[in-house]
Amino acid sequence: MSDPLPAGSTVGILGGGQLGRMLAMAAANLGYRAHIFEPGPAPAADVAHAWTQAGYDDLDALRSFAQACDVITFEFENIPADALHVIASTTPLFPDRRALETSQDRLIEKAFLRDIGLKTAPYAPVSGDIHDVLTTTGTPAILKTRRFGYDGKGQARVMDMGEAGAALAALEGAPAIAEGFVDFSTEISVIAARGQDGSVAAFDPGENVHKDGILDTTTVPAAIPASLRTDAVLIASQILTALDYVGVLGVELFVTPAGLIVNEIAPRVHNSGHWTQAGCAVDQFEQHMRAVTGWPLGDGSRHANVVMENLIGEDIARASNLASEPGVQIHLYGKAETRQGRKMGHINRVTGPA
Numbered sequence: 107m108s109d110p111l112p113a114g115s116t117v118g119i120l121g122g123g124q125l126g127r128m129l130a131m132a133a134a135n136l137g138y139r140a141h142i143f144e145p146g147p148a149p150a151a152d153v154a155h156a157w158t159q160a161g162y163d164d165l166d167a168l169r170s171f172a173q174a175c176d177v178i179t180f181e182f183e184n185i186p187a188d189a190l191h192v193i194a195s196t197t198p199l200f201p202d203r204r205a206l207e208t209s210q211d212r213l214i215e216k217a218f219l220r221d222i223g224l225k226t227a228p229y230a231p232v233s234g235d236i237h238d239v240l241t242t243t244g245t246p247a248i249l250k251t252r253r254f255g256y257d258g259k260g261q262a263r264v265m266d267m268g269e270a271g272a273a274l275a276a277l278e279g280a281p282a283i284a285e286g287f288v289d290f291s292t293e294i295s296v297i298a299a300r301g302q303d304g305s306v307a308a309f310d311p312g313e314n315v316h317k318d319g320i321l322d323t324t325t326v327p328a329a330i331p332a333s334l335r336t337d338a339v340l341i342a343s344q345i346l347t348a349l350d351y352v353g354v355l356g357v358e359l360f361v362t363p364a365g366l367i368v369n370e371i372a373p374r375v376h377n378s379g380h381w382t383q384a385g386c387a388v389d390q391f392e393q394h395m396r397a398v399t400g401w402p403l404g405d406g407s408r409h410a411n412v413v414m415e416n417l418i419g420e421d422i423a424r425a426s427n428l429a430s431e432p433g434v435q436i437h438l439y440g441k442a443e444t445r446q447g448r449k450m451g452h453i454n455r456v457t458g459p460a
């Protein structure tokens with residue numbers, strides 16, 4: 107294994123939100139400088155060494171940014187192809203373009219998952235007659251835009267064929283896929299990492315509850331049989347290896363009577379992995395930084411039971427009350443403006459030893 111980047115090296119982070127902020131702090135803990143690229147505003151820039159405030163269409167700014175960094179990573183997946191080309195041809199990028207290109211497009215992502223033998227919801231690209239498409243997937247179904255969807259955005263539910271036209275119109279002509287509805291009991295996710303030497307480490311799966319399409323809580327341990335926990339970790343390892351991946355990856359899964367079904371993958375640190383800050387010696391942010399800078403992966407075993415709760419919009423007003431509760435760790439993102447549906451911070455509540 108090659109040596110890790112020397113202390114004082116610069117890690118570029120594309121995206122300046124809360125994930126970038128926590129990655130920048132992890133970079134600092136390993137002796138590195140973080141350089142954020144973000145059109146703005148950038149809560150990550152508050153804790154970083156440098157900030158390039160420019161758009162993803164400013165290829166000169168991207169090139170200078172890349173030249174100033176020793177390695178580059180990202181906190182969000184919707185990086186335009188031209189920007190990626192400039193970055194990846196200048197400076198090492200982890201995870202690499204293949205991981206991004208796979209997860210940026212729901213159709214490519216689903217085909218990749220099926221190709222490596224994993225189960226997904228029944229799906230079909232939306233093209234031609236929508237009724238034929240929905241005959242393939244069955245109803246109820248969900249139409250999802252192939253790109254740029256997050257937190258349930260760019261989605262329209264179709265309960266029966268009669269709703270097909272209206273659901274299609276809601277997507278305003280964006281390329282989309284249809285997915286058959288999965289009758290799941292719970293949603294879980296597994297956060298796992300692969301190092302530059304090919305070693306893999308996974309955190310325990312967490313159980314996720316969403317509210318208004320946004321993650322509300324993640325609880326570890328997930329209340330699922332041990333065999334499913336093992337399956338979740340094996341699925342994540344399979345994906346990491348198939349993509350020859352370097353860094354942390356999030357895999358969202360549905361728990362069904364027929365086993366685990368992969369919903370989607372996120373080639374980055376993930377909101378449902380924030381509990382690791384209070385539950386593990388090495389959290390997902392340090393693990394990601396270790397992977398991209400060539401350190402050995404850390405110990406991801408869980409020493410505590412934790413409930414992570416997102417502070418969304420006005421929830422932030424509860425932060426000072428929560429701060430006095432036993433076992434509560436507070437993480438605020440420093441966002442100047444509170445808006446409905448905006449992730450303002452999160453807490454990790456330690457509920458006992460593992």
Ligand code: AMP
Nearest residue numbers: 227248256257258285286287288369370
């Ligand atoms: P996504 O943006 O794909 O993660 O979808 C957001 C949420 O919609 C998921 O967390 C699920 O609660 C729900 N969902 C997405 N796809 C399906 C599906 N095929 N069947 C049932 N529920 C789904």
